[in-house]
Amino acid sequence: MEYKFDNIKIIDFIKTxxxxxxxxxxxxxxxxxxxxxxxxxxxxxxxxxxxxxxxFSEVVDVAxxxxxxxxxxxxx
Numbered sequence: 166m167e168y169k170f171d172n173i174k175i176i177d178f179i180k181t182x183x184x185x186x187x188x189x190x191x192x193x194x195x196x197x198x199x200x201x202x203x204x205x206x207x208x209x210x211x212x213x214x215x216x217x218x219x220x221f222s223e224v225v226d227v228a229x230x231x232x233x234x235x236x237x238x239x240x241x
Contacts, residue, residue: 176214179227186231190214197226 183193191207198205213219228235 175217175219175224179214179224182227182231182233188231193227193230196230200230201226 179193180190183190188196190211194207194210195205197210210219210223213223225235
């Protein structure tokens, strides 16, 4: 399935992908923390989403955890 990130807040985009995979944001954060051997800090992650200050590397972690890849494609 292909998603286009266009005029949507990052929090809504990640929530949509997470729900589509049958997870909650809290469970997603837990899985990311487990795979990275870091502490599970849902409140920090959620604050980054709300403020739109999430790092690209963290978005990559979200994508990998949910089984997606990020592709940059030149516009036609």
